[in-house]
Amino acid sequence: MRYSQLLIPTLKEAPSDAEVISHKLMVRAGMIRQLASGIYSILPLGLRVLRKVEQIIREEMNAVGGQEMFLPSIQPAELWQESGRWDFYGKELLRIKDRHDREFCYGPTHEEVITDIVRREVRSYRQLPLVLYQIQTKFRDEVRPRFGVMRGREFTMKDAYSFHANEQSVQATYEDMKTAYNNVFRRCGLDFKMVEADSGTIGGSFSHEFMVLASSGEDAVVFCDACGYASNLEKAAARAVSGTPASNGAESLAEVSTPGQKTVDAVTGFLKITPDKLVKTLILENENGLLAGLVRGDRQLNPIKLKNLLGCEWLHPAAENVIQEKTGLPVGYVGPVNLPLPVYADHEVTQMQDFVTGANKIDAHFTGVQFARDLKVEQVGDLRTVEEGDPCPHCDGGVYQIRRGIEVGHIFVLGTKYSDAMKAGYLDENGKEKTLVMGCYGIGVGRTAAAAIEQNHDDKGIVWPVPLAPFQVVILPTNYSDDAVKAAADTAYRHLTGLGVEVLLDDRSDRLGVKFKDAELIGFPLQLVIGPKNLEQGEIELKTRNTGESATHPFPAILDRIPSLLDAL
Amino acid sequence: MRYSQLLIPTLKEAPSDAEVISHKLMVRAGMIRQLASGIYSILPLGLRVLRKVEQIIREEMNAVGGQEMFLPSIQPAELWQESGRWDFYGKELLRIKDRHDREFCYGPTHEEVITDIVRREVRSYRQLPLVLYQIQTKFRDEVRPRFGVMRGREFTMKDAYSFHANEQSVQATYEDMKTAYNNVFRRCGLDFKMVEADSGTIGGSFSHEFMVLASSGEDAVVFCDACGYASNLEKAAARAVSGTPASNGAESLAEVSTPGQKTVDAVTGFLKITPDKLVKTLILENENGLLAGLVRGDRQLNPIKLKNLLGCEWLHPAAENVIQEKTGLPVGYVGPVNLPLPVYADHEVTQMQDFVTGANKIDAHFTGVQFARDLKVEQVGDLRTVEEGDPCPHCDGGVYQIRRGIEVGHIFVLGTKYSDAMKAGYLDENGKEKTLVMGCYGIGVGRTAAAAIEQNHDDKGIVWPVPLAPFQVVILPTNYSDDAVKAAADTAYRHLTGLGVEVLLDDRSDRLGVKFKDAELIGFPLQLVIGPKNLEQGEIELKTRNTGESATHPFPAILDRIPSLLDAL
Structure with missing residues (x-):
């Protein structure tokens, strides 16, 4: 392709709202433009990259028996009411009324639609397992869209769904998907980790995320420096402590005055104790009402772990x-002693003696609290939330590291959550009606x-991994109106295109400096610089974007070596 | 691919709401399923066909310098307010409010979005012309969705937009697009006509439709049997009549009583005259109020022609x-004599003498009306609307034929309709600000x-043109559990796949009759029937779907001939 014929509106400045480097560079390199908050137009160069990601995904999905289909973006409310998510999904679900006032939503995901198709069309165990996928546009009405296409509202996603006769079959497909996902992200040239994850609003029993490690990541990835165990921070297990609560300590329960001291820092400072001598009491709410969670004063309660414990x-x-209306308790002074709410404690709390808690009275705390003597706990x-340096629960001697990560893929064993709710069954070998077991598997295309x-940029711009580059090679004639330069550039263009290389010929009349800057910004893996002086010596210059190395090579002989040079990058 | 691994839910019966054969067969062949009125899930076999149409379109768009991009489906109301279409588009525009109560729509077309991008990114005549396109999902909230994917609400469309410095440049691209569109539909194996068309709600100055001739078509195509002129019925010109009105006839104006006679048939029957002796008066409404249109009693007024005449x-x-409120006129007895509304007459009316019209009084008509003497006409x-057998206005001796057609493509010269409204300009050679000239070009993918x-079916099912077939060849082993048959079928599958042929191997254990029926229904161009008896003779059977012809051929020698047999179909 010729640069002059493509719409590549590069910019010197990034938009003022761009916080992360990928957002800045995708806009500056002319790949995307914002249409509205979280809604982006994909320009020609951007689409070339996305289509490469899509094609890699498609090949890997097909390799594990996936069948591609294309489901509607507009989904009827009835299906979401059947699954129970219409009320549950909240404002992130873009709700729509059509001209007849019927309710629909713009699909943020497709479990309901695909389950509806399969319950109608699949009757027998002989049709199972079934792996269906699509690459399609989703809409999630995020409160705060940000980071360009990384957390947009309208975005392209590959979503796959699998249907099985039993748990064993879904586990086998789940393992296939792990392999496929590892292949996808490896082929995209990414440094990533597969981590254990919570199933979140999608639901289900078991899940892994694929995290690209990057300082701008919105998620925290926990991994052991010894055994390689890796998990999302939400899910990462703390090493278990002794199952038996510590015996009662020496002190007896005493109420002390702590006027105006509401936070852990304030109370411990005031009482001159360390935070690990205080038990923090958090009041939470779920569908059954209020409850309390206890952690050591220097720890953070992880609501997802508590939710999973409670089911x-x-x-x-x-x-x-809400706390004051329902209980009258003074926020900042709440404690577990005689608390009129169900209490759930972190393991560590059971090992504490002589600790401090709120006294459920304004300006008062208890000291000398004992776990066994003074607390009534429903469950431990x-x-x-684990912390960097915590001992790994899966090996001896390993400790947790924590890094930032970008979630690019997420796979779930859903079990029968949707098939139960939507009555999706099949007939087994004995003609008996059984419930389908499901899995689901997503990849964010733009986010990838x-x-x-x-992961691949420098201060000049993007440094594309070869498999995702919009063009693998850019030809930069120093002066395209010079006959010899033009002839050589055209020869190189034709020859490389004939070899199956994707080439962009920068035929613009702009200054050479502009062309160089754009080439660096857009990040083509190889630059062929063709100028009259080198040509007189029968040479052209070849520059590698990722190393910045540049050397002259005999022309046209070098052209035949380009494909292998690209393979080696 | 193996049949047993694909979701191909074929059906014996078509859904009860399916009126046209393509809808029936797409559902019966397991290509699509309805999710909601006018909203369809595309199943694996259907997607294979749509992707082939898309790829043909993509290649032809690229061949005329088109650049593919991908624009958002959700568009902000502000852009549509700028173009003036937010209020004008009516209920077909699916309007949406996001969580912050901001107004959006699901794009039924993308003139506004693309014009917004181009006005921001294009500054100079040197960046022109520019041809941008996408293949993307649209939503049009049709009053009465029908005919499956042919007139759905959510559907895939290729829409291209071109931007130019002047009218001459847009005309050149328009001619390129004609060629590209002809190539697309020819490559899809369709029998179609390019016809002159009205620009409709998209607006603009000049347009052609691509019509696939089929009795189920919703549109009427008019063409001359001699000179080849072709047009949409809405647009087809009638041959002009003499520019001079006929002289007044012999009769004088007389009011006659026509009690209860409101229609042309009733009045002409009652008065014992032929309909060509009556002038029909229709009251219409536009943004300026009410007006009247006159045609001969045996003709139909064409509101689109009148709209274009009025601009x-x-x-x-x-x-x-509305007529009664605003004018008090008695509907059924309205006539042009002394009518207190602007009157517009068809050419033919000017040639009439001694005719009948309503008398603007209940139960009364005038006879002996003369055009020149009695009517005050604003414009002629x-x-x-033309009729079959009308003389062609473009040649001598040709007459109009009328056939039903399905509109699969539509191309427009838009002129400056959108660029004026949205202030999309560029700087010309002299640095002067000019308005961009636009064209737009659509193809319905599913509709194609x-x-x-x-156009390609029989009573057994679909008869796919080779370029659109989901698989080019189906292998039908009579009994896949027979070792020799299985070995031969597997050999054929591998060999043909190696030759680049798309093959489906029907490895199901179903009865042979079921497999044959499905193969005919789905419509694979070639069937390879592999059975033990033929195999013993070193032969297999080859059946051609479109001719129904079947013959045995030496195996495996026949396999190498399959690609050329497919080319010849």
């Missing part, structure tokens, strides 16, 4: 006015491209 | 209550596939 549908910190579990930029 | 924004027949023009079925 409840939702759980979040209770609002201050792993409820805290953006993550590649987060 | 108004919209025009439709006035509702009876070609206002009637459906139109191919309308």
Whole structure:
């Protein structure tokens, strides 16, 4: 292709709202333009990259028996009511009324639609397992869209769904998908980790995320420096402590005055104790009402672990006015002793003696609290968020590292969550009606491209991994109106195109400096610089974007070596 | 691919709401399933066909310098307000409010979005012309979705937009597009006509439709049997009549009583005259109010011709209550004599003498009306819908034929309609600000596939043109559990796949009759029937779907001939 015929509106400046490098560079390199908050137009150069990601995904999905289909973006409310998610999904679901006032949504995901198709069309165990996927546009009405296509509202996603006769079959496909996903991200040239993850709003029993490590990542990835165990921070297990609560300590329960001291820092400073001598009491709310969670004063309660322990549908910190209306308890001075709410404690709390808690009275705390003597606890579990340096629960001697990560893929064993709700069954070998077992598997297409930029850039611009580059080679004639230069550039263009290389010929009349800057910004893996002086010596210059190395080579002989040079990058 | 691994839910019966053959067969062949009215899931076999149509379109768009991009489906109301279409588009525009109550629509077309991009990114005549296109999902909230994917609400469309410095440049691209569109539909194996068309709600100065001839078509195509002129019925010109009105006839104006006679048939029957002795008066409404259109009693007024004559924004027949409220005129007895509304007459009316019209009084008509003496007409023009057998205005001796057609493509010269409204300009050679000139070009992807079925089917099912077939060859082992048959089928599958042929191996254990029926229904161009008896003779059977011809051939020698047999179909 010729540069002059392509719409590549490069910019010197990034938009003022761009916080991360991939957003800045995708806009500056003329790949995307914002149409509205979280909604982007994909320009020709951007589409070339996205289509490469899509094609890699498609090949890997087909390799594990996936069948591509294309489901509607507009979905009827009835299906979401059947699954129970119409009310549950909240404002992120873009709800729409058609001309007849019927309710629809713009699909943020497609479990309902695909389950509806399969329950109608699949009758027998002989049709199973079934792996269906699509590469399609989703809409999620994010509160705060940001980071360009990384957290947009309208975005392209590959979503796959599998249907099985039993748990064993879904586990086998789940393993296939792990392989396929590893292949996809490896082929995209990414440095990533597969980590254990929570199933979140999609639901289900088991899940892994694929995280591209990058400092701009919105997620925290926990991994052991010894055994390689890796997990999302939400999910990462703390090493278990002794199952038996510590014996009672020496102190007896005493109420002390702590006027105006509401936070852990304030109370411990005031009482001159370390935070590990205090038990933090958090009041949360779920579908059954209020409850309390306890962690050591220097720890953070992890609501997702507590939600999973309880098996409840939702759980979040209770609002201050809700706490006061329902219990009359003074926020900032709440403690577990004689608390009129169910209490759940992190393992570590069971090992504490002589600790401090709120006294459920304004300006008062208890000291000398003992776990066994003073607390009535419903259940004990792993409820805290792990920290860098924590011992790994899966090996001896390993400790946790924490890095930032971008979630580019997520795979789930859903079990029968949707097939139960929507009555999706099949007939087994004995003609008996059984419930389908499901899995689902997503990849963010634009986010994968953006993550590649987060990992592959320098101060001049993008440094594309070859498999995702919009063009593999750019030809930069120093002066395209010079006959000899033009002839050589055209020869190189034709020859490389004939070899199956994707080439962009920068035929613009702009200054050479402009062309060089654009080439660096857009990040083509190889630059062929063709100028009259080198040509007189029968040479052209070849520059490698990722190393910045440049050397002259005999022309046209060098052209035949380009494909192998690209392979070696 | 193996049949057993694909979701191909074929059906014996078509859905009860399916009116046209393509809808019936696409559902029966397991290509599509309805999710909601006018909203369809595309199943694996259907997607294979649509992707072939898309790829043909993509190649032809690239061949005329088109650059592919991907624009958002959700578009902000502000852009549509700028172009003036937010209020004008009516209920077909699916309007949406996001979580912050901001107004958006699901794009039924993308003139606004692309014009917004180009006005921001294009500054100089040196960047022109520019041809941008996408293959993307649209939503049009049709009153009565029908005919499956042919007139769905959510559908895939290729839409291209071109931007130019002047009219001459847009005309050149328009001619390129004609060629590209002819190539697309020819390559899809369709029998089609390019016809002159009205620009409709898209607006603009000049347009052609590509019509696939089929009895189920919703549009009427007019063409001359001699000179080849072709047009949409809405647009087809009637041959002009003498420019001079006929002289007054012999009769004088007389009011006659026509109690209860409101229609042309009733009045002419009652008065014992032929309909060509009556002038029909239709009251219409546009943005300026009410007006009257006159045609001969045996003709139909064509509101689109009248709208174009007037150059108004919209025009439709006035509702009876509106006519009575605003004028007090008695519907059924309205006539042009002393009518207190602007009157527009079809050419033919000017040639009439001694005719009948309504008398603007209940139960009364005038006879002996004369054009020159009795009527006050604002303007005369070609206002009637042409009819089969009408003389062609473009040649001597040709007459109009009328056939049904399916509109699969539509190309427009838009001129400056959008660039004026949205202030999209560029700097010319002299640094002067000029307005961009635009064209736009659409193809319905699903509709093209459906139109191919309308033209290529028999009572057994679809007869795919080779370029659109989901698989070119189906291998039908009579008994896949027979070792020799299985070995031969597997050999054929591998060999043909190696030759680049798309093959489906029907490895199901179903009865042979079921497999044959499915193969005929789905319509693979070639069937390879592999059975033990033929194999013993070193032969297999080859059946051609479109001719129904079948013959045995030496195996495996026949395999190498398959690609050329497919080319010849």
